[in-house]
């Protein structure tokens with residue numbers, strides 16, 4: 337039997353900053369869709385200062401998209417923005433002719449797509465509970481035929497079809513109950529985690545942070561010798577991992593956690609608060625950047641803003657400019673020292689260029705981390721002999 341392809345049309349608003357940025361937003365959305373197993377077949381840009389309050393797209397564009405979707409049997413229409421519950425409903429109606437049938441064309445907004453990916457990716461009890469909570473909170477005001485979507489997530493067949501008002505009311509009550517249950521479960525898990533963290537208060541804590549897909553987990557594996565999943569997908573990591581690392585004779589804890597992205601759904605940040613404690617309570621942040629990404633400065637901005645939102649803005653930070661191998665391929669003439677100066681001017685005192693994949697300049701990175709960890713370690717244990725701390729990098733370099 338031939339497997340039908342899961343296809344999508346993407347819709348974005350034209351960025352006031354110009355075509356290049358709009359394209360970049362659409363590229364990222366296509367990558368998110370791809371991570372979700374959906375292939376992009378068309379991209380639509382709506383140049384509107386104010387999206388239509390009923391259908392997001394204006395009448396002409398909406399007809400255009402509908403014709404394309406119907407004649408090409410496209411399965412999903414994915415919006416780069418968040419849709420209001422009524423916009424979502426109206427759009428579902430527009431793309432699905434018959435009211436009573438199960439949805440043939442699914443409408444996603446950005447939050448739903450990201451939540452979907454998180455739901456598939458979360459492994460630990462904590463992450464699963466957090467994502468499910470965020471998903472339920474997202475769905476509650478949108479309960480109509482969307483319920484079938486939730487059913488699908490839970491492994492249901494998704495054939496339930498158009499629910500009546502009465503059923504929807506029951507569903508709504510169930511979801512509310514589920515939300516309070518999940519909150520209780522999360523509280524319990526958080527209490528355990530808080531106790532664990534207290535036990536570690538005498539150890540320096542370092543956290544890898546950064547935009548999604550920049551190489552955090554690859555670095556985690558290099559620095560700690562652990563086997564965290566790293567791959568060319570968005571949000572490969574949703575759970576957080578903490579490993580004990582010893583450089584010289586100084587131990588510290590290194591954590592790898594969920595990456596950030598532009599417009600991360602509000603419910604997700606809320607429900608991931610306890611996972612992000614790992615970041616908030618760190619003594620040192622390694623802010624990893626994909627230097628080869630054309631919009632890496634925008635990504636740095638998104639990350640610093642998100643760090644501010646979770647109360648981690650003032651933690652000492654090493655800016656780790658990663659994927660230098662790819663960057664050099666693209667810009668062989670680039671002046672890295674000039675670039676270092678640029679980031680120093682923007683408040684990053686520690687700037688280092690590495691290639692995690694090529695194992696390049698990793699010894700220098702280890703040395704820098706060692707210096708910063710040592711400073712903090714000596715604050716916690718002022719009586720320790722300073723001289724006894726020597727870090728001799730082991731030969732891991734390829735260049």
Ligand SMILES: Nc1nc2c(ncn2[C@@H]2O[C@H](COP(=O)(O)OP(=O)(O)OP(=O)(O)O)[C@@H](O)[C@H]2O)c(=O)[nH]1
Pocket residue numbers: 546547548549550551552553554555565566567568569570571572573574594595596658659660661662690691692693694
């Ligand atoms: N060329 C190149 N690729 C790299 C480098 N570091 C990581 N990658 C690749 O970038 C992709 C993402 O790496 P990850 O380590 O999974 O990135 P992450 O930041 O943990 O991503 P998420 O967990 O999805 O947020 C993988 O395909 C890596 O092999 C590098 O220095 N150079």
Ligand SMILES: [Mg+2]
Pocket residue numbers: 552553554565566572573593
């Ligand atoms: Mg990762």
